[in-house]
Every structure is written in structure tokens, then in C-alpha cells.
Amino acid sequence: MFSARQCEDSLLRWLPPTPGRPGDYHEYLKSRWRNEVYTRRPTEIDFERFWNISLHEGFITATTGFLQPQDLRPEAVLEAIGEYARPSPSGIDLVLTPSPRVFDGRFANNGWLQELPHPVTTQVWGNGALMSRATAQRLQCREGDVVRLTVERRSLKIPALIEPGMADDLISIDLGYGRRIAGSIGSSVGVDAGTLRKNVADLSPWFYTGVGVETTGESSRIIRVQTHFSIEGRPIIKEASASAFRSHPLAESEAESRPHVLWSYRGYHWAMVVDLTACTGCGACSLACTAENNIPVVGPEQVSRKREMHWMRIDRYYSGSPDNPSAVYQPILCQHCDAAPCEKVCPVAATVRSPEGLNEMVYNRCVGTRYCANNCPYKVRRFNFFNYHKQLVSPAELVYNPEVTVRNRGIMEKCTFCVQRITAAKHRAKIEGRKIRDGEIQTACQQACPAEAIVFGDLNDPQSRVSQLTKETRAYHVLDDLGVRPSVTYLAKIRNPRLDTVA
């Protein structure tokens, strides 16, 4: 961008010259691949093509010679575990795990990851001493109370984070937080549990027994984006065990009455299906949406005031006993309702229905009454309480997707079904004189979902995947009885707990 020299080029230039070595790093890398990797190609293929395919796929198919298989010695494993079988004096064990968001801390300066809710706790911007309710009760601490953990002579002060379903007498802490110098975003976020670690030969640095725990009387802020974890018996999640589903498909017992349709869509009718059985709650969809749609990172202060901006969020509900609950994940985005409550209440008609079934938000027209967001039963609308984009220093504006408007302060925004991708596909199809093919448009969330839980397409095409899936017996709409006719269909969660297979 600034005609600067790549680091590797510099290294090459500073090395003593060797005859035959290319001076350009790109050429140097390719020549190494030609000599060391290309020779192990399984099929006869031109090198340029081999190189391009490898780059594109991210891996190579090689014949032999990279890895040698090793035999596992079971007795060594047992020996290692034996060290931990000793009874723990304090009764509390500690597990240190890499963070599912910032990993070992290397991603700590990434605002998107800091603001991505933890898949289990929904915590953002930090970590905590994760413990069960029974353990918290025993230690007499509430969420946010700072506890002092002591491992041998190393100690750490960290707020308690109480989560149903944690094993009792176990504290788990995400690593990768509390970095002192991580950059403008990641410095001093959370607590560094790495200070409790010590490498002892033959012992895992990730697991400690006999951990001392005492409350300090201080308290600290735990920011969760979701604070209530029960569906309260509402028609939000449908789930069944595999055996129950086999004998009683949901469609028969819980068939939905589709309210009378007042109008139909000629042409396309965009819709989405989200499979709750496939969803693992990883949050990749949410991040992809953030990247695609220029969604601002608002920071811990704003999130603690419940002003996060994610268009796509993962709701997580528990059911069953708080000591051993089952969890279900539900990605929630704008449902693009056919009878949208938000559209009716906007005084300036800033949110309107498109002829293709999209609920469109006209940013220019929005005056910011926030009435639409109040009237949204799914609470998917996000309001720009401040100007979240004003601290842009060139060339930071280049990180934004040029296809998507960067929203100003004082206006509402929400999921668009990636309308920019729909438009691009329509342009392509028009040039080629055809209709859009099923699967041609992938929304950002769909594209990122590793479990392929999200399907997007045209509901007016009876052959499209989305049409087929909405006819499945598992299909249902969230809060269907409100009669708002969402365009997002969910597929019920079917569990196959181990008990079923054993029995």
C-alpha cells in the first residue's frame, strides 16, 4: 500500500549473497517449493498450477515423506494421569485453557474477537474464574466478586464467573487475557492467568490441583451480553431427542398455522433456514457478519450498557437442572417478517418492505425515534447511540467493505440479508440473461458457518434448498403465534444424547 519492503525481502537482502538464490522473496519461496515440495507431487502437474492450487486450498496432497507414524504407549498416558490422581488438599482444581476468542493472547488486539461473546458464558472483553453455582456457594462468592487463587506460591486476583453446568470444585480460566502491551485495544483486558503456570517436568502446565481460593472483598465487572438463560417456556426453541423425534415428528404434533397471507412476492422471495441441530454456537457467523457489514466495535463500556451492535447474535439457553443443564444455541438475526411490526411504526417510513421480501432499512431516511426497535419482538435492531466510526485515521477507512454503507450516529441498523451480495448476483444474472441460481448467493454468516447450519435462497423457487428445508418436519418460526410471519425458519434441535444410543 505504501510501497514498503516486505520483511522477508529485507532479510534476503541482508544475507550474504549466494549464487543462484533469487533476490525477490516471492521467487525465493517458489524456488524452494519447486525443489522440496513439488518433487513429492502425487500426480503429474505443471508447477505453476500446483503452486496456485496449493495456495488456494491451503494444504497439499503429498505422496510420502513428511510425517512418520508413531506408536502410542498406553502405559505412559496412565503414568502421566497418575500424577493428578492425588487428592487435592483444598478440594479445588484449576484448568487453564486457551481462549476460544483470543487463543493464547495473540489475537488480543483484535476488537472483533474481544467483542465476540464467549460461546458458553457470553462474556465479552475479559475473562474470569469460571466455576459452578455449588462451588461459588461453597466459596461464598457471587459473580464479579474478586477471588485470589493461589497455586504453590503464585497467586492471582480474578473475578468469579458463575456458570451452570461447570463441574463442581473446578475453576477454569481462559488464557490470553491481561496482556500488558498488546496494542490500542488488547492491553489490560481481563486477567493474565499465565502467571499461575509453572513448567514442571512430566506435569501438564494447564492443570493444577490443590488450588487455594479466598475471597478478597473486592468486586469487578463481568460483562455478559446475555444475562437470562431460560426460555421461560416460550415458543422460541423447539427440541426433541432423536428417539422421540423418530416416533413423533414435530410436524404432526406442533404443525404451525400459517396466518393468511395478504400478498405474495412475484420474482424472488428471499428467506433463510437455520438448523439448530447443526449449530455449535461458535460465533463465526457473527464475526463474518461484522466483517462483511462494517459493524462497529463499541467497547466494554458500551456493551456493559447493552449497546452491542452485532446484527447476528448467538442466543444460548439452558434447560434442565442448573447443575447439569443442556444448552441450545440459536443464531438470531433480523427475521425479515412479512408483517413486520417495525415497519408499521416508523413515522418516516425509513424501514420498508422490498418487493423481494426483504425488510429494508433506509439509513438516509432514519431520524432515530427507535420505535422500530421497541416494537421488534426479536430485538435484532441496533442503534448507533454514538458515532462509533469517528476515530478513523487514514488508511483505517480501507478496512471497511466498500459495498456497505458505514452508518452514522443516531440511526438504526440491522441485518440486511447481505443485500449487497443479492444485488451483485442479480447484476451478474441479468448480464448473463438468466435467473439467480440456487446457492449462488451466500450470506456472510452462511459462508462462514463451519457446520453449514445456515441456508439462504429463494422461497419462490420450489426446488431451492431453502424451500425444501422449510417443508421439513423440523421447521418452525420463533414466536410464530405473534403472526409476524418471519422469513427466517428454524429447524428444531434434535439431540441424540449418549443414553439413547446405549439404550
Add this chain to the structure above:
Amino acid sequence: MNKAADILEATPMVLGSPSLAQIDQEVAVPMGRIPGPTWWAAFALSGLSMLMGLSLMGYTAYRGIGLWGNNSPVFWAFPIVNFVFWIGIGHAGTLISAILFLFRQRWRNAIARFAEAMTIFAVMTAATFPVMHMGRPWLAHWVFPIPNDMRLWVNFRSPLVWDLFAISTYFTVSLMFWYIGLIPDLAAMRERAPTNAHRIIYSILSWGWTGLNRHWRHYERAYLILAGLSTPLVVSVHTIVSFDFATSVIPGWHATILPPYFVAGAVFSGFAMVLTVLIVVRKAFHMEHLITLRHLENMNKVVLATSLIVGYAYCVELFTAWYSGESIERFTFLNRVTGPYWWAFALMVLCNVLVPQVHWFRKARTSILPMFVVSILVNVGMWFERFVIVVTSLHRDFLPSSWGMYKPTLVDFGILLGSFGLFFTLVLVFVRFLPAISMTEVKASMPQAQLSVHPEEIIGQPEMEEVSV
């Protein structure tokens, strides 16, 4: 006819049988002199509050709504609560000046001017909120159906657009009604003007009124027509304000009882506010013989009656939620009573339903201190009623995943205080520059004005004889 009216008005409406000239004299006193230190202190206090509120509104327009406690799911909070509160305050004025006029309740003559002025100031105060609570207040004119080259039209399905029409109509009619009523008094002020400047201003404002028979005829006609126009507005304005909530899908908002419940609440809070202010004004300007205990007692009766309606509405709301059998609806109301904002609900019931019950006792209705305390508490309770409706309904709606708590910021409180500052500044200015009591109407309700009956006949006779006629 007159006999019947006399029975209803057995107690004299003006105490001490002053002459007609004395009435003019007494009403005009506050306008003729330099205000004393108490007025200046009150003016400084309310003026500073107003300036603080306006600065905070300006600061919000500069920085963003984020300065307040509003969040997701509580997208509406203090400003909308304040808006509904102030619109409600206005309703008593219209009820007193228009409906009681049409019902020939002549005791209202002494307080109508003041109550109507309060209506106008309350609507002005309320009207600041829908504008400043917008994310982009500089585009507020977009909610008006102004023809434009983009052919953009407002969304006539939105209750906010209905609000716009309801409130602007209300303000316009109230202002005209109030001003028409002022004209004879302004002419009287013109005649008493101490300086030329006063004379010129009052001359312009009184439109050359000379008290001709023709003037009076037009005046009475216009006053009657405007009273007729205002009367439906007493019901319609708060009905439409309640549509903001009633037509939504949110449990706790989506209820058919809201319109009558809002109207009753508005009259209730409005009368309480009129009482609060009048009790102070009549004392400060020594007008106890013009605004008598009888006026105050009548208003207390209205407070008691509307308190019962409001209390009934609370019960019906809870009953309907239970009777609907709808679990989310039931939860919302259970959450109102027992949830994290239970204290707001408790305060609302205490102030609006329990406290006004003291007005069953004549002693409380006719003693200044108890009625003053009750009127203040009713104002507090009615503010909390709107808080309960707006905030506790929103904070836990359909999806438990999006539930949250609302915490107001200092800016929210500052703007609330500023709205009281604005209102009381206008009231203080009003009592200094315009006759706070309608001289014309008070004189019309005095025995001397009842031409069919000789004055001595009324004043001299005991009550019971008249009742027996």
C-alpha cells in the same frame, strides 16, 4: 334556571363581596409592581434548571443519545416518560376551561385561565421531548408531511405521526382558546397600563377591544365554539398518545384499556399539578378570596374520582393479563409487580391509589397542607406510572436472551429537572405579565352580574332555604 344554578353554587364563589373594580385591581396587582425577592429566587432557580436542561439537550444533540441510559431492549426511557407525563399535565387545563365551561360549572371561572395557561406550558414542555429524543433531531421536520421533490411521504400508519397531529392540534386550539379568553382582560390591562410601553403592548394584544355589545357577542360565540372544539381534544390527545403503546406488539403495551386509562390518568395528574401550583400562587398573591377553599375542594374531589378510575385500571390490567391465559402477558405483569422494578410499581400504587383516598375526608379536602402533599405525591406517582409502563414493559419482552436492565444517567435526571425548570419559568413569567385569574369570568360569576336576581337576595339568604325551593 338560575335557581337551580344557585343551589349548586350555594357557597359564594368570591369571598368578602368585593366590588367589580376591586377584582380588576386585585388580579392586576402582580403585574403592576416590581417582583419581590421570593419571585426572583423562584425565577432564578427554575430559570437555571431550564438552562441546564436545555444545555444537556444541546449536548445530547452534539454527542448522541448514548449519553442517556437508554439501551437495547429499553430504547425508550426518560424522555418518553417525561413526554407522556407533561402531555398528561395539560389535560386538566382543557377539562377545566372547556368541559366545565360547557357544563356551566361556574366555579371553574376563577381557575380556568391559570389551568389553561398550564396546559399550554405543559404541552410546550412535552413537545421538546419527541424532538430531542430523536437520534438525529436536526431532521425532526421529516415527520411532518411536507411535500418535497423526493416524493417522500410520512408513514401514516405510525402512531408517532398521529401524535404529531394530535399534539399540534391540541396546542393550536388550546392557545387560541386561551388567547380569545384573554382579550377582554388584556383590554382591561391596557386601561390600567402604568407606562406607554405597557399600553402599546396590551393594545396590540387586545385587538382594539372596547367592550361593545358586538364585541361581547362575538367573544361569547368564539369562546363557546373553541370550548366545543377543545372538548374532544381532552379525550383524543391522550388516547392517541396511548396508541404509541397500545398499537405495538410489546406485552404490557399492547392493551385496549390504555386509551381510557391514559385519559383518566392525565386528568388525574393534571388536576394534581394545577392544585400544586395554585396553592402556592393564591398564597403568594393573596388571592385566597378569589381562589377559595371551595375551588380547591372541588378539584380534590376530581382528584379522588380520577384516582379511583386509575386504581380500577391498574386492577383491570392485572386481571386481564391473568384472564388472558397468555403466558408472556402474565409474565409481564407479574414482572411489573414482583420484578426488579417492583419499587416503581409500589410507589405508583401508593401515590396514585392509596394516598388520594384521604380525600374521602372533608377535613383533608379543605386543609391546605394535606392537599398540597397529596397533589405532590400524585405528580410523583403519575410520573412513575409512565415509567412503569415504558420501562418495565420493555426491559423484559419476548426473548429472554435480550432482557436487560435500564439505569438512567445524570444527563437523564438533568433533562427531567430541566423540564420542570422550563415549565415553572413559563408559569412565573405568565403570572407577572398576564392576568392569572380571568377578571372577566370571575366578575361574571359574582352576584352583581346575575341580573335576574337582586344581589341581596342571594347574599342574605341561608343555604337551606334555597335547597328547599
